[in-house]
Amino acid sequence: MSPDLTYKTSAAISPKHASVDEAKSLEPRLSHAGDACTRQAKVESIADRWRRENAKAIASSNVWADQEGLPLERYRQF
Template identity: 40%
Template sequence: MSQSAQKAANLSLDSNLVSEARELKINVSRAAEEGITKAIKAERERLWRLENAEAIRLENEYIEKHGLPLAKYRQF
């Protein structure tokens, strides 16, 4: 989480989740922010894979056909 400016947001959350989080002394705002951060990261990764699917396919095809570049120098 970055130390950027905070912005108030209205969220609708399951009341049982909020109650349990409070009982466990979980900071609901921080937990929501961490969850949103993870969701953004996952969506960006998914979009990157979609945008680069053709290049990834071609690279895998090349490796299947020719092997890994510089493979003879690998020590494992």
């Protein structure tokens, strides 16, 4: 058996189609993805802090609603 002599060569292909150019312009950039992750982490951090700071008030409101019922419950249609 003779060895398999497969050679890889590269070919430069220049896209001439508008759809390929459009796709290139829409491809996500790594820096944008990093910025999005940073923004999401910041939003989650702010939301977590708000929940911690307001946990007592929310618990108090829930206890009141459990004891008294919802203020406009008689108008609910479900």
